[in-house]
Amino acid sequence: MKKIIATLLTCTMAVSLTACGNASSSTPATTAAPAAETTAQPESSKTDAAADSKEAPAGESYTLKFALQNGETHPLCQGVAKFGEILEEKSEGRIKLELFYSGTLGDKASTVQGMQTGTIDAAMLMSGVIADYGCDDLGVFTLPYLFDSVAHARAFEKGSDGKALLDTVQSSGSSMVCVGAYQESARNYFFTKKRVEKPADMKNMQIRCQEGSIYYDSVEAVGAFAQSVAFSELYSALQSGVVDGAEQPLSGFVNNAFQEVAKYYVMDQHEISPNLILFSEVTWNRLSPEDQQLIRDCFEESVPYFEELSDAKDEEYLQTIKDSGTEVIDVNVAEWQEACASVYDKHGQSYAKVIEQIKNTKYE
Numbered sequence: 229m230k231k232i233i234a235t236l237l238t239c240t241m242a243v244s245l246t247a248c249g250n251a252s253s254s255t256p257a258t259t260a261a262p263a264a265e266t267t268a269q270p271e272s273s274k275t276d277a278a279a280d281s282k283e284a285p286a287g288e289s290y291t292l293k294f295a296l297q298n299g300e301t302h303p304l305c306q307g308v309a310k311f312g313e314i315l316e317e318k319s320e321g322r323i324k325l326e327l328f329y330s331g332t333l334g335d336k337a338s339t340v341q342g343m344q345t346g347t348i349d350a351a352m353l354m355s356g357v358i359a360d361y362g363c364d365d366l367g368v369f370t371l372p373y374l375f376d377s378v379a380h381a382r383a384f385e386k387g388s389d390g391k392a393l394l395d396t397v398q399s400s401g402s403s404m405v406c407v408g409a410y411q412e413s414a415r416n417y418f419f420t421k422k423r424v425e426k427p428a429d430m431k432n433m434q435i436r437c438q439e440g441s442i443y444y445d446s447v448e449a450v451g452a453f454a455q456s457v458a459f460s461e462l463y464s465a466l467q468s469g470v471v472d473g474a475e476q477p478l479s480g481f482v483n484n485a486f487q488e489v490a491k492y493y494v495m496d497q498h499e500i501s502p503n504l505i506l507f508s509e510v511t512w513n514r515l516s517p518e519d520q521q522l523i524r525d526c527f528e529e530s531v532p533y534f535e536e537l538s539d540a541k542d543e544e545y546l547q548t549i550k551d552s553g554t555e556v557i558d559v560n561v562a563e564w565q566e567a568c569a570s571v572y573d574k575h576g577q578s579y580a581k582v583i584e585q586i587k588n589t590k591y592e
Contacts, residue, residue, distance in 0.1 A: 288519075289322045292349035292511065295333040295342065303479055303541045304503055305329060307410050307534030308352055311505070315526040323519065325350070344403040346510030352410070355501050356440060363400040365393060368579040369501035370442040371572070372449075373565040374586060381500045382411045382535065383591035390589075393582060394504065403509045408527045409502035412477055412538045416497060418490040418554075419473035420466050425494070425559055427451070427567035436462055436474040442575055446498065449568045466490060475499070478545035479538075487552040494557045496564045 294312070298305050305327070312325035333339060333348055336357050342348030359366035368374065375381040384390040385408075397406040417424065417435070424430055431451035437443045439456055447454040457465045457474075465471045466489045476486065481493060505527055512520065549556055576583065 287322065288516075290515075290519075291324045291326050292507075293333065294325045294327050295331075295339045295348050295351040296327060296329050297331050297336065297339075297353070298329065299483065300327075300329045302483060303534065303538040304352060304410055304412060306537060307530055308505070310533045311527050311530035314529050315523060318522060318526055319519070323523070340404070343506060343508040344510075346508050348508060349511040350505070350507045352503050352505055355409070355504055356438065356443075358397060358402065358404070358406075358504060358506070360440075361404075362402045363396050365396055365579070365582060367440075367442065367575075368393075368582045368586075370438075370440055370499065371575065371579065371583075372442075372446045372498045372568045373561065374583070375500045377497075377591075378411060378413055378500055380586075380589065380591045381502070384586050384589040385409050385411055385502055386531075387589060389582075389585040397504070397506065398509065405507045405509055405512045406504050407507060407524050408531065409504050410531065410534050410538075411500070411502050412479060413500075413542050414495075414497035415475050415477050415499040415501075416481075416493060416495050417473055417475045418481060418486060418493045420469070420490050422472065423492050423555070423557070424473075425557055427564055430473075433472040434470070436465065436471045442571060445571050445574060446568055449570050450564075462486075463489060478542050478549070482545045482548050487549050487554045490554060492555050492557060493549055494559055496559050497561055498564065498568075 294308065296305050296308060300306075300309075308325070309327060312327065316324050331339075334342060336353055339348060339351045339353065340357070340361055343351060355366045355369040359370070375384070385394070394406040394409060397404050417430075419433070422429065422433065427450040433452045434455050435447050435452045436455050436457040437447050444454040455471050457471060462471075462474055463484065463486065466474065466486065473490070474486075475498070476484070481487065481490075487493075507523070515523070546556060
């Protein structure tokens with residue numbers, strides 16, 4: 229693994245983690261149901277409020293409301309749609325996912341709250357979002373240059389250590405259950421006016437990044453200033469010069485048309501983090517053990533479809549970016565890793581055990 233991580237691990241091997249507790253187009257796939265009908269009650273007993281907290285027998289029918297932040301054509305959402313198709317087929321039509329795109333059921337915070345109360349049955353959210361709701365260990369995914377590649381990240385997330393980490397979503401008391409993750413390509417920096425090839429080129433630039441201390445420290449480690457801008461306002465902030473740049477994966481960059489205002493897209497690959505498939509624990513506990521396992525199995529079956537689709541779409545996105553006139557800049561990632569060594573000095577000890585597991589993950 230990376231030099232900075234290896235150095236950290238030598239110093240912190242004795243540290244043991246005990247905490248598990250830190251778009252584009254669209255409309256819902258179907259018409260939204262009233263709020264009172266959002267929970268996954270068996271269709272044969274929706275009027276029986278007393279049965280809400282009891283496990284339902286296998287064979288009951290459900291329509292589960294699934295919240296998505298991206299648009300219907302996004303590869304991540306297409307992966308979830310395939311998951312829903314497989315689940316409906318394997319359950320012989322008993323279990324269906326009703327997909328709501330582009331934040332129709334609320335923003336990320338509202339979605340989490342909905343799952344915690346059971347008014348939203350399921351959702352897909354980034355791991356960094358869930359880390360803020362009691363599962364501190366997931367914060368490891370926000371560290372810069374944690375993985376060598378997307379293949380490395382996918383191998384870890386599918387392995388026993390990665391699955392154990394995702395299981396802490398439930399054991400942390402978050403009131404959510406994680407059944408797995410989709411891993412798309414890395415997040416990269418992009419800029420409106422200045423060509424950037426080395427970390428030093430970012431000095432004194434105003435960069436919009438995701439919220440969180442590790443994200444802020446990563447931007448500041450390369451000499452830039454971290455700015456908090458609502459994603460809905462980012463396009464205009466770039467256009468008007470309020471910020472000089474931001475960061476997005478290829479899918480987010482193209483689907484939000486940032487190539488219209490950004491001249492340079494830098495392949496620094498600073499964050500490779502999973503999108504988690506989550507279920508409300510309220511909903512989950514109503515399902516029989518057989519249906520819970522069926523859901524897990526059907527999601528796992530959808531992963532190869534998503535990965536193949538995502539990788540193919542990335543090739544299309546890259547070509548779209550180049551065709552738009554935006555320059556795609558390949559960089560020496562090791563140089564960027566070294567620039568962020570201070571982030572590991574400050575935050576790495578908290579994740580030493582997981583970092584060691586990631587380092588030891590074998591992949592092709």
